[in-house]
Amino acid sequence: MELQLWGKEPPRPQSYYPLSRSRPSFFSRLLFSWVGEILNIGKKSKVSIDDCYELPEDESTENEKLTFYLSRHKLFKALFLANLKVVISAVLLGNVIALLDFSSPFFMKLLMAYLNTSDKPLSWGIYLAIIFSTITMLNPILTGKYEWIKLQIERRVRTSLSNIVYCKILKATSIPSGLGVNIIQVDVKKIDQSFRNFSNLISCPIQGFFSIFLIYMQVGDAVYAAIGVLTVCFTMNYFINKKVRKCSEQLMKIRDQRIDASSQMLTNIKMVKAYVWENFFKNNVDNIRKKELKELRFIMILSSVWIFFFWAIPSITVASVFLYYTLVMNMPLTSEKAFVSLATVTILQESLQDLPWLAAQLMGCLVSIKRIQGFLDIPDLESLPSSECIEIKNCTFAYKDKAVLHDINLNIKNGEFLAVIGPVGCGKSSLLASIMGELNILKGNICVTSEIAYAPSLDSWIQNDTLRNNILFGKPYVEKWYLKVIEACCLIQDINSLLNKDFTEIGERGINLSGGQKARICLARAVYADKDVYLLDDPLSSVDTFVAEHIMNKCFLKLLAKKTRVLVTHRLNILNKVDKIIVLENGKISKESSPEAFKISENLIVSQEPQIEEISSSQPKLIQDEEKETGKVDWKVIMDYFKFSGGFAALTLSLLMMLLYTIAKMSGDIILKQWSDNPDDIRFYLPIYLSLRVGGNIFIFFRAFFILAVLGINASRYIHTKLIEVFVRAPVNLFYDVTPIGRLLNRLSKDLNAIDEMVSKSLSSITNKAFQISSMVIMAAIYFPVISIALPVLFYLSLKIQRLYLGASRELTRLEAISMSPILNHFTETLSGLKIIRTFKQTENFHRKNSKLVDNNIRLLYSIAACKCWLMTNMELLSSSLLCLLYIAVIIFRDDVSLGMVGLALTYVGPLPLYVAYVVVDLSLNENTMISVERARQYMSIIQENPEELPTDKNLQNWPELPTIEFKEVKMKYRPSTQMILKGVNFYIEAGKRIGIVGRTGSGKSTIYLCLLRIVELFSGSILIDGVNIANIGLHKLRSAITLVPQDPLVFNGNFENNLDPCHTKSQKQIKNTLEEVNLSRYPIDYQIKENGSNLSAGERQLLSLGRAMLANTKIILFDEATAGIDQDSDMKIQELIKNRFERCTILTIAHRLGTVMESDLIIVMQDGIAAEIGSPQELLSKNSIFKDLSNKII
Template sequence: MSTTDLNRIEMGVAFHGVLYAFPVTIALCLGQLIKNVGPISLIGCAYFLFAITMNLFAFAYVFRFRIEANKKTDKRIGLIREIANSLKIIKFYAWEDAYYDNISKRRNEEVSQLGKMQAYISIVIAYGILTPTVASMIVFVCLYGIKGGLKSAANTFSSLAIFQVLSAIVFLLPQAFSTGLTAYVAFKRVQEFLLSEEVDPETLKAIPCENIENSIEVRDCSFEWGEESVADNDEENDSSSTSNEKNSKDKKNKKNDNGNERHEIKIKSSFKGLQNLTFDIKKGEFVIITGPIGSGKSSLLYALSRLMTKTSGELRSTGDLLLNGQPWIQNTTFKNNITFGTAFDKKKYDTVVHACALTGDLEVLESAENTEIGERGVTLSGGQKQRLSLARTCYKEADIYLFDDVLSAVDAHVGKHIMDNCLLKLLNGKTRLLATHQLNLIEHADKIIFLNSDLTYEIGTLDELLTKSLDFKKLMENFADNDFNGKNENNEKKHTKEKIEKISILEKKDTLDVTSIESSFDEKEYELAQKEQEERKKGRIMIKEERAFNSIGLKLYHDYFVYGGGKKFWPVAVSGASFSQILNTFCILFTTVWLSYWSEKRFKHKTDGFYIGIYVLFSFSSMITTFLSSIILFMICLNASKKLHNAAAKNILHVPMSYIDTTPIGTIINRFSKDIDILDNELPMNFIFSLNQGFTIFGILIMAIIYLPWFAIAVPFLIFVFITIIDIYQTTGREVKRLESVQRSFVVNNFQEVMSGLDTISMFKMEEMFVYKNDFTTDKQNEATIVFQGLQAWSTIWIMLLAVCFTIMVCIMCVCGVFSIGAAATGVLLNYIIELSSGLRNLLRETTELENFMNSTERVANYADELKQEGTYKDQATDPGDQWPSHPSIKFDGVCMRYRKNLPLILKNLTFEVQAGEKIGICGKTGCGKSSTVASLFRITEIEQGRIIIDGIDISKLGLYNLRKKISIIPQESILFKTTIRSNLDPFNNYSDDELWETLVNSGAIEADELEKVKKQKFPEDAETAHKFHLYRQVEEDGKNFSLGEKQLLGLSRAVVKKSKVLVLDEATSSVDYETDAKIQRKIKENFGKDTTILTIAHRLKTIIDYDKVLVLDAGEVKEFDKPYTLFKQKDSIFRGLCEKAKIMDSDFENL
């Protein structure tokens, strides 16, 4: 909407003057025709109006097809946006083909509607251009039938000139109606958005608490989210490719395996909401909100922030309130992300940076606080994003702070630093609510809100909840069993344990496991810092959008027509369109010439019927040739647009991740929205009108030379001056237009950024700042647009002056009798020479717009032909077969890897070997190369030296698909796509429903004893009550209707369904609660047996101390590689030091 629709409105406004001028022109011309020819001219005008009416009916069909095409366009662009945001996950799972098929499918649906629309437009163009010719023909034939002959040459050709005036406006009518209807559709969409229900500011205003000692008062409140979608058949298969007949049949019948009809409707969210809440939070209290996954911890914070719909009850709060939810990072400097539009206070800034453990990060960044953070925070790890977002919240003064799991992605040392220096010290005296699954923090809480899985809740102190809540006791018992070991407890953990012991919950003593080894600067940050070293020296990470500076070359036109007509047949297609247009020009010009022959009875022995027959024949021939030329060009352009789009989409799917990380999403979206829209709609019309105007002017000049041979002397001068004007205009206009395209990308980027951070912007009350930023970027774009329009006005004045000079010259030559030409011939010549002015002006406009529109072709062609690609995707010659790896051993042999040639090595002679079926934990300090090892294993980044061998095969010899489909990964944060759960698990439709149901059971998403009940639930009938992990439940954008823990269960399901012999866990449980962590670890052991090799990047060290071996990395080199206990017994080992920091003792190994 922010790109394509607004562009269509802009184009529609540019042509709206034609629609206003049309009735006035008709009235004036009609009056003059009646004066020249008499009332008979009304017959021609009646036909003229009839033809226009028929065109309007035709445009009703065009309008219908445009609406359908817009729907398809929205789906396609939404999918492109999703791919750009989630490409790394797509690469990990080797889903490129599935998503390419999905894009192609949506594009084909869109092109189908566009093809129908353009067929009607071709008819309208042909009929519109012919209408004045047919109207004049009817008038003159009727005049002959009634009066027995034509009037004088003066009356005849002056009337013909009037019809040509009508022809000029009718020539623009198809384009005006087309752009007008398109703009109307776009306007209605924008209008619907602007008139949609807005958030009532009154609902966001805080009502002060009745008790002055309270910060928050909740009285019998219930909250719920909005609606979510249930996918229809098309949506369910959007990410799928039909690889067998069974799937095709299922799609045809629009049934799933259970016979459920697939629809897309709006239902209430599957999360039943928060019900009947009543509690008070006193000023200055520190409240912890905890509970199992999906219990509503985050929802409660959003409810208190008034970002969740309150259905009943009364919510009161005193003072300013801030919510720190999902981390949102701007594409600006480190400092600006923290200050976020507020005044810079050095002392306060330094205090906040220290409290949020960001001091170490600034020391590593070469430009320190002035380093630009890439779009979406691509230069930051998950933990650093959280801390930067936390710093922004703390820098802003407020009375109440709500934090949503802000310590989930940091290690114990950093977490303790933030707890002590930020939450307890910096914000001391403020009301703080922290939603978390880290139960070791509960000791600090003044009050605890425990949310149960059944949506009930308990509130009280730790002692009170241990006494009255059985579910809370069980949760604490599980926590204590997993994380206590009675020897080296610090005071706060010991105090918590003692409280539990007082009520006889536990008999066993354990030690709290603070087993995260991530420091304040994550390895991913280090690697990206190395990767973008040159840009950071200037404080910049994101690469500016490229902008060409040369004119559009013939090669681009050649490549465009090759895309449109094929390598072998494009000359035939282009020649056919050109020849049809030449015939059309000849027919139109000869029709007028023949009228002069008829007027002066050139062939004395021929009857009037002969003249009338030829006149009618050429009149209708011009319509046929116009239609042929239009439809051929439309088909060429639409085919070129389709192939360019698909080639560009395919290349985006296979582009190296470095390009995605350094390219703004708005730039990519701009390619597939505005640029493709120009290729689909504007460029075909422009080609048609450019050819029409070009050949018409050429024909007029030839005619003038035939009648006035001396005029040939002036033609070279005319051409020279015209080309000079074009060159001056296009040289400047080209760069202005390209600059406008780049500035438009800035507008889109800003819009995308704002849309992803609406909640943050709203909570910080920074709407005005972003409105100003939007106005600024829009003004910059408009500056280029206004300059371009000024250039158009300048060129129009000079072209009209040139044409007028030559028109006067021809008139003088005709009047002075330099050549012996008759009155009828003079009428023909003057009739067309007068058109030279508008013709040259239109030709200049059309050819210039053609070059400007070809700039969009150039931009899309850059994606289609020139984007750097990864290695070979599929290689049948080296395909190891379905059974590989049967013996999943892994060997790194002298592996060296860097992100760019001029950057230092990240992995340095990395050498180790993993035997088949071994479970290996990978750990080490920041920047040691853990994530780089995974990246090299999946060939996300290619190694520079050495070999990686899996089951005896060097993976560099394999196609990327052949490699990645055989190994699985569970990433730190599983990304879900906007489709069904089924398509999120199996986008290729390779598995049956029963297999996927079994996968959900094996991963723990669905309990085995409730499977049959869940399978009987139908969509959409049971959508509100269906299981959260029902196969056909629709996943909202970014998986917003699933909690973090639920997403990780689906991530585990993806790995389970692949049944890979090699599994990589990249801190897969770092951001989930202890219960979910234990559940995932248990399910991994159940589903991946001794024949599976597992590599785990450890966040909690206790999860890997029972592994076969531990690999300790440092600075990209192997420092230690042995059994965990063997390394632990070495007092000077790195692993021993890490274990001591995590409070892991001898007894932890003894209890394994």
Template sequence: WLNKLFRISSNRTLEVEDLYQLSSRDKSDVLLKNFDQEWNKELEIRNHGGKASLFRALVRLFGTGYLLLSIPCFISLAGRSVYPIFIGLLVGCFSPQSTATKTEAYLYTLGLCLSIFFIVIFEQPSFFGAYRHGSQIRVVLTTAVYRKTLKLGSGTISQITTGRIINILANDMLKFNDATKFLQYLWVGAIVGIVMLVILWLQIGIASLGVIVVLIVTIAFTTIIASFLARERISYLKYADERIKVMNEIITGMRVIKMYAWEKSFAKYISNVRKNEIKHAFRIAYLRAVSISMQFVSPALMLFCSVVVYGLFGNHLDVARIFTVYSLVQGIRAIFMFIIPESIQNIKEASISLKRIEDFLLSDELQPLNEEESEKNRDVTQAAPIQITNLSVWWSDESRPILKDLSFSIKKNELYAIVGPVGSGKSTLLITLLGDVKTFKGQYWIQGNIGYVSQQAWIISDTLRNNILFGQEYDDEKYNQVINACALRKDLELLPNGDMTFVGERGVQLSGGQRMRVHLARAAYYDADVYLLDDPLSAVDVDVANHLYQQCICGLLAKKTRILVTHQLHHLRSADQIIVLNDGSIEYIDTFENLQLKSSIFSMPAQEQSPDAENDYRKIKFVKLYLDTPNFEKKRTESYANNKDKNGQVIEKEIQKTGSVSWRFYMNYFVSAFGVIPSAIALVIFFLTQASLNVTDWWFSRWSTAYQNASLSNNGSITINTVILFELSNLNVVGIYAGLLGISIALVFLRSWILARMAVKASEQLENKLFQSILRTVIHVFDTYPSGLILNRFSKDCAQMDDNIGYSLMFTVQCILLIFGQILTTAIINPWMLIPIVIVTIPFLILRKYYLNLSRDVKRLEAAGSSPIYSHVSTTLQGLTTLRSYGASSRFLQEFQHHLDRHTQSWITFISSIRWNSFHADFLSALLVAGVAFGLVLLPEGSINVGLAALIISYSTNLLGVVNWTIRTSSELENQMTSVERVDEYTKLPKEKEFYQKDDPKSEWPKFGRIKFEDVSFAHSEHLPLVLKSISCEIKQYEKIGIVGRTGAGKSSLIASMFRLAEPRGKILIDDVVINNIGLNCLRSAISVIPQDPVLFIGTIRKNLDPFNCYNDDQLWKALHEVEMGAYVSQLPNKLSNEVAEFGANFSIGQRQLLCLARAILKNNRILLIDEATANVDLATDAIIQRTLRDKFINCSVLVIAHRLSTIIDCDRVMVIEAGRIVEFDSPYVLLQSDGYFNKLVNETGTEESRNLRHQAENYHHD
């Protein structure tokens, strides 16, 4: 099947469908089933007080297969121990004193060829089996890690972090491919190596101790190096985990980072982490360089010691014996200096990864409810499907309880509402009921399946319809009922392909309100028995919220048991019961009417409990911006129409280039490390190194011949004065040989050091360029490229550049120069030997061309196939609680296995092509040995010096494996260089304008906050249609402007244009300064923003408030106290230095919002944009925010993003945008006097609310 694939690849680019179809033994589901049988035994041992071992489980699963691989491995190594004997016998035939006949010479040649063909035939099946087992280990552990992820609670995930999980999958799993390839050679090689040492002893006796001493010293040295490497790898992986973890946050939160102008802070953080990572990468590279150099020069050292010692003991040293020793030493070196140390090193590195994986697989996971135990202790009937008894909950063992001693039951088909201050435990209660918290005491029991709607909408990268169906069968009637109940009908009409529109990763083509409605529709379509709804109404407009509440929650789901977390108290009148939480405890459980008499939350005036008047108590008039999100509206969705597939899919996929990697990338790679001149000097050193090695070999062959001739002429008696070569004494000859050898060894170490430094330095420079490019690229890139795709550049591709490319580069350069040097030396010795070399070279070149075509395409398919794996993992981690609540874990595991199996297809094809190439390369090398050996035998007697004939034969046998290894390493290098190619591609992403300009305004700008738009048009990208068209208006100093309009009108684009997230056309002026011409850092630093979805990053609270260390502790504490977060932070163990978990998971959304408000207070800018800061907070927190705005931002132009018209009715003026144009702009009262857009929007809120809004507008107008 590979021959067919090679033919296809020579004619066209390979597609996934062309690749190897996986057999059952390679499929992830079969492997996982077998793995579970062995792993469960280990877990049973652990349950009985023992220690579970992942290694033992893998040995039982794959050990037999590895033992069987030892058979072909032993045969191939036996061939390597036999052919040196035939070399000695054949070389002896060329001695002038030889009595061997031509027939004997031919028989020795035939023996040599047969032993080599045995190596060729049996070596590659052994390697293929090892690689395949490595692939199976990688697949089964990858699947096990992902499955384990599906069982981890939210608290455990926040401690482990997404970055660590992705790094395990991206880097740790690769170590098993390397560890298994020589595993069977570890013990078989040791046996054959000992046999070779015995043969060596029979050849040169006690002088073989010189070889053994060098061998022991070198093995000890490389073992020490391996231990250092293992230690350095642990440190390297620690910093790699940290970098990937932070990069995941940066990629996800890039919009916020840009609006806060925090690029410099994150760049500094990543730079510090990367410096530590690169420091260990350099050490790993240098240690590897020393190890490889020792392997490379050890044969020469062994030969020198053995031959010199043998000769100095007065023994007769003929050329045949010398080159038998030479060939034996090469074999001994290959086993003890390459195969065994390489195995030990790879096993050590893999053991580190195995320990990390084992720790992960043994981490605490959520346990399913013990229904039998619950049955004994519950007093539940069909009428009470939820019961909680004495429930307390902790996020971790060390933390204080989030929920304290809760006890209540919920009746069937009733609506229970949960209210309470920010951080009171409302969301924690819901995810506890989902079984997503592992540390609790007490009991809870839920009858029936659960539909869960999280506070932040979770959308998968698929069509809108599939997001709603979520694996359920399509039922047209039921589906349309859900669409109507969730107010999605008009949205489907606006989307380019209706419900078959591909919404992209995280739903990037949908607005925030649309995402939440799709999120709710998924739950409604699921048709669960119990619904847990975590404040889904806050993310949508007031009229849409009313529709969702009446038509979906109290309509379509009326006959379901429902728990609704909300801050919108006006909806609670129809709730059957209301639970009031405060500081994790139940304060009240009662009806709305009774709670009005009991709870302070419900004791405020009625107008504060209605959407019409909940802002009446606010005494400040500030600007409200009425919109769904600052991201994407209908117009933007429509703008993708020319850049989509049949499903409206516009999300960028992994780009699969064709053809060979351009030499430009190689040049850039080398030059980026050292520069042009140092790179040229390095190349000269490389050639000088190889020249010195060949000159040393030539000198040795001449000396050995002269040594033999002198010995024979003196009847085998050697004295200091009997050997004269080039008029030098024997000691001088030995001295020259030792000197040449010393120079060669020094140059080999220097060459390896240069290559090691070059590889890591180039990686460092390219990764820096990549990071700067990602940091400086336009926000449109993050909206269209899946996060897994971008993260893959920073994980797998950077790991390739840090680690694998340098390793392949060392071997490729040394092997190419070795082949070139040996061919040139052979040609100089006897030009006739070029005939078999040229004859074999032609098929070698054809073979490499075919192999490169195939391996390059397959490797690119393999790289492209890995991105869906990481994207799937990232999506899973973002919505882990949600997918578990729908019982979708098995389906997501199957989808993951599908992605993994597609990747394994390309990987198995790739390693098969390697073995195919290796077999044919070795076969051609064997033919070359046969051609050279028979050619030498055919030469007239005495036409070639015995030493030079021996050198030619040795060189030809050396090419066995070296040529194959060179083709492989050069091909692997080219395949690995596709990582450089992909990184280079991302360094050329479209960039924003400069951060800094020489004409930037002074630091006190702006003083007044005046904003002016002059004929401003705006598109989210150059190739997309305009979403703002000829906007012209002026906002006065400290003026409060509300901006309203329907979904897709262009409201968010107005904000994007002010931050220059894409470059606007026309002019925008702030305090008479044209912002189009100033640096982005200056502009964005001058505008404060509080986003709708508050974002916190990994690091300390201090770092999240003040990433540039501009403020002292007193200022930070003052800001925290002003947003009433000071008391909470002061009780944390490390206060301002307390760590923030990934994505701020250890803070509630309301607390995150208050921290964002504290950021704005610290910046003290004259322009503030607030993106519905009160959407996800209770009324008490809302009051804190409004009071803070009134007290701290009175002298600012404040723009607040909101969903409720009641929050913009008190503005100085209201701007109405429709289809990207301003259609109305005046005070609310004036606009309500005409039959315009704003008047229609108010009328659509309903009779009672419309009357209240008009009344408020009139009151503010006459104030």
């Protein structure tokens, strides 16, 4: 058969042309005005990645500095050395800015001294105002540059860490998927954020030291009271830090478990629904989440205590200093000393209030570094010595620490065709893995050629790409060779049946392909690679005999005639065509001989009956693009967040606590003014001041507690619970078939982590700054009303700047969030296909693709950072101009104000510009963090399946009493835009009958069980079981009455007991008996099965699935070629077991091997979506029928 018509290749994405970045002028770089281009785009239209700036060379994944230093140092030190220049720049500039902050109390001292004397002219005061205004305007320019350097550190750390983590994945022996996802999504972010703020961690203590020094200059020995308070607080902080770090380590371990469990559930969702295990998996994830939230709540409570201490430190410090100064030293408290000390302590507060957050961030960073270091310490696979052939001398191979192959001696010559046979679980696939270098060598020597290709069957690995690209697998397209390969692998008919031919997009994990089609695409990929050695892991088990004969003759014996071939097979009728045969039993080679000398033993005979393979025709565009909201975050998102938190009670209480704190603080400062104006009334003012400033801090703890440990935790709990609920209830065909699992894991990892930790902290920061600004404005209006005239202008211009910033920023933030999904998809795809990627030596190509995806993400971060620095620089310049006006106003109106009023005005108005700037930044960042809530909320309203339970289910207690099945004009299509698969199927099955369903490619036979289980709902028609229309039955009731034994069984982490009976409805005795019946009694019921059953053979996984059916004890059984990967001795026993155990059951066998249905009571032959023939095997074989034609195609 010739290929009829090649599909049209989808248009390639055009090369993006980033915004022009000709070298900006000095002032443009200083004020970040070069960002205006992208801001204007955001103002007028949607920003796309094409509008983003190109990355500098030292910020791309091509930068190998970290890799270089990692070869000599541990991760923490290597990160510092790789970014040493920019880290030092940030530390130096941060400390310069920190020292400039102290010009404020110094200027206040000079100004108050000037106002207190009348011998200095007005010009002296104006000079003071000009000098300090210059310093004030310089500060935001330096701050903008400082922030840019910090964001540069963040990007570089993220890029380099993403690069080394992915490189490690390509080389490591074994990586749990949950650990890998959390490292990429959570740990890397924790580390890059901590490194970004490392300079703050240095400058905060330095500011604290200078604050103490300046206080000493004002009040002398009274500073020791401050030192004592700080010593006590920092000691307590040390123990809190220690506890937080321990809790953070535990929290990350639990998160790994949750992502593992979630990934396992979502990846196998079709089988989870078929087995009615939704509640089991959901409860499993929810229970892990409860543990996670318990740890998180405790951390948030500790954070609240932390916040209390560091907010209380300035108040307690000032109170203790004034108490010591007035009572112990017996000195009068003047306005100059009071307000200069207060201004200094305010700076101390600004530095210390960030310390809890910075310290918590550092603790999280150290935990994440420890986790990544442990990840990097996982042993790499050892490369095998190169040889012209395969030579194994007395080798014992192990999976992790468990030996699976013993004393293997094997020599395979160039061009030799070797067959490997043996019973289930004997180590056939492990032998191939050992040749590929995927197993550890405990003893012995092995030499292998470096040019190996590998073709799996039941564990087929398919990329989310076009069919052609799956075959090419990074190799250049050579048409002549490509056509030979697809013809030899019997793919031409399959390609012709697809709408867009070989440019048809294949869904994630090959979800729109049959098992046989996936196996042949994997085989074609191996053949196209044109290697020296071919390791073939039973590729003929998933195809019918006609296709198997074609592949054997055209591919193995002709196209690969000069290659070395190692074929694992259960088809003993082909052994006369190989050069050598080895038999494996119990992990050892029990026999090695030529085909002529080989004698087939009873327990090795396999079925030679023809198989009939099912594939599906797919649409060219299967995976839908990820949705992205546009414009500002809807207020409904914010309101919903508060609803998710349990209403507005927690928010109201936290606002009330903040209001009470603000009132206490303002009242205390007013008392201080009165006290400084009347220093002799110490006994009246001191106790009032102490009670207001010290006692008011208790409200800070409750504010933090209500926002972090109540509001935030409640919202996180609700969002996760709702997401898991909707994911479990989403339909397979309308949601999972078109949505990559990486997108869902992105919501459950990165977005949920932001909701857990960032949203509530952002709200806490905003409420804090909003109340402080309010208090500053009120105090300014009361004590210096002239300056309040400029405040509306300040707020108006601030709003204009924020709106311009948000237009671009929110779109860039959404794009950045979306850009993580392809990274995660590529990451999980790599984890599942490591064996093939390494064997085909495609690690460089996959690394290159990962680098491109990461660079796209970093490009977006680069543009976000540029916009943020523009915002901060311009906001602080605007706010600083207000402070300059205040200085001038104080000089001009010096005769109309008291020293206490000036001190109070400077104390409150002085920090106002900074707070206005940062509240705008916080509002913008909060909107950006709310995007995570928005993205989670998108999936809360996805389409859901029909109800799991219906009121009428109670009338079906003993249903089905007679398991009859009737199809009436059944029509079905997978999605509205796809073609009809079943086109009017009609048949009736009597109770207790054994039915074989057969048919050629694309006939629709595998769709039958999807309809019976209502995995896909009918387009029209009806299906009746025991006379009841299944459309009128709850999904759980229906699926509980049917047991599916699939070709690709679901095996998850846990022991045999949990895998066979996860709902724990059976006794251990029943489970042990079942294991014995399915020939798995060699395993104890508590034997731990690894992820995806990786420590079981393909045949053992199928036997485990059969054991589930025996324990389920339902009256309708669906077999989807459940014994395709096992030897004939086991197959014969199982067929006898099925016959006896399911004697009174209605059995439907979707057959790929005709031998499994020859003893059926009835055969249904599917063709072109209809039941073309129905009759007994003997009846159909006695006449010229489709079934007879299929049965005649035997090798």
